[in-house]
Amino acid sequence: MDPRTRLWLVICAGVLAVTLERPAALLAFAATCAAPMLWLRPPWAWWRRGLIATATILWSTTLSQGLFYAEQPRVAWAVLGPLTLWREGLSWGLAQSLRFVGTSLAGLTLALSTPPDRMYAALLRLRVPFGLALMASTALRFVPEVGRELWVVRRARAGRGRPVWRRSPWAWLRLEVQLLGPVVARAWRRAQNLAESLDARGFDPLAPRAVRRPLRFSALDIGIIAASGALTLGVAGARILYVLYTSDTWYHPALRPLYGFVRGWL
Structure with a gap:
C-alpha cells in the first residue's frame, strides 16, 4: 500500500473520531x-x-467522567455512599476514551507499518x-527504538x-515517572547526535534532491x-445536517430518516 494512502486513512480516522458520538459507533471505529x-x-507481550x-x-x-459529570439533564446510574455515578457521564467518558484509543491505534499502525524513507x-x-x-520521518524512525x-x-x-503492584498508588505513579527518565535522556542524546552528524556533513535543506524509488498509486x-x-464524507455530511437540524438552522422533512439514523447510530 502506498504510504500516501496510509496517511489518508489516518486523516479519515481523525475526522471520524470527531464526527462519531455514540459509544457503539466509536467502539466499531476503534476495532477497525x-x-x-x-x-x-506484534509479539504477544x-x-x-x-x-x-x-x-x-x-x-x-x-x-x-461518571463521577464529575456536571451537565444537565443527568440521571444517576449508581450511588456508592457519597459518590454518584451519572449515566450520561459514563457514556461521555466511554466515548472520549474510545476516540483516544482509536486515533492512537491508527497512528501506531502508521508508525509500525511505514518505513521512514x-x-x-x-x-x-x-x-x-x-x-x-x-x-516527521526522523520521528517515525525513532518510535520503535523508544518503545524497545x-x-x-x-x-x-x-x-x-519488589513488584510494582505491591506498592502504594502514589509510589507506583512516582516509579512510572522515574522510568521515563532514561528513555527521555536517550532520546535527547540521539537527537543531538543526529543534529551534529547533519551539521558535520554540510547538510543543506534547500538543495534539490531526487527520490530513488518514486511513489505510484496502484488500483488498490x-x-x-x-x-x-x-x-x-458521508458520515461528516450526515452529522452536519443533523447539527443544522438540532440547532434550528435548517430542516427538510425528507431527511427525517437520516436524522433518526444519526441520532440512533452515529
Missing part, C-alpha cells in the same frame, strides 16, 4: 483501527501491554516542506526486586482512497 495490528503481528493500557484508559476516563517520500510528494518532512528502550528499562527495573490504493473518502 485495531484490525491492521492483526496483519502486523506487546498485545498484553496494549490491552492493559487500553483497559486502563477506558476505565479511568469513564469512571472520572517511504514516509519521507510520501510527504515530499504531498508538497510538504523538506524540513518538516525530514523531521522503554521495554528494556521496565525489564531492568522488574529484575531489581485508488479504490481504498475512494471508498474511505466516500464513507468519511
Whole structure:
C-alpha cells in the first residue's frame, strides 16, 4: 500500500473520531483501527501491554467522567455512599476514551507499518516542506527504538526486586515517572547526535534532491482512497445536517430518516 494512502486513512480516522458520538459507533471505529495490528503481528507481550493500557484508559476516563459529570439533564446510574455515578457521564467518558484509543491505534499502525524513507517520500510528494518532512520521518524512525528502550528499562527495573503492584498508588505513579527518565535522556542524546552528524556533513535543506524509488498509486490504493473518502464524507455530511437540524438552522422533512439514523447510530 502506498504510504500516501496510509496517511489518508489516518486523516479519515481523525475526522471520524470527531464526527462519531455514540459509544457503539466509536467502539466499531476503534476495532477497525485495531484490525491492521492483526496483519502486523506484534509479539504477544506487546498485545498484553496494549490491552492493559487500553483497559486502563477506558476505565479511568469513564469512571472520572461518571463521577464529575456536571451537565444537565443527568440521571444517576449508581450511588456508592457519597459518590454518584451519572449515566450520561459514563457514556461521555466511554466515548472520549474510545476516540483516544482509536486515533492512537491508527497512528501506531502508521508508525509500525511505514518505513521512514517511504514516509519521507510520501510527504515530499504531498508538497510538504523538506524540513518538516525530514523531521516527521526522523520521528517515525525513532518510535520503535523508544518503545524497545522503554521495554528494556521496565525489564531492568522488574529484575531489581519488589513488584510494582505491591506498592502504594502514589509510589507506583512516582516509579512510572522515574522510568521515563532514561528513555527521555536517550532520546535527547540521539537527537543531538543526529543534529551534529547533519551539521558535520554540510547538510543543506534547500538543495534539490531526487527520490530513488518514486511513489505510484496502484488500483488498490485508488479504490481504498475512494471508498474511505466516500464513507468519511458521508458520515461528516450526515452529522452536519443533523447539527443544522438540532440547532434550528435548517430542516427538510425528507431527511427525517437520516436524522433518526444519526441520532440512533452515529
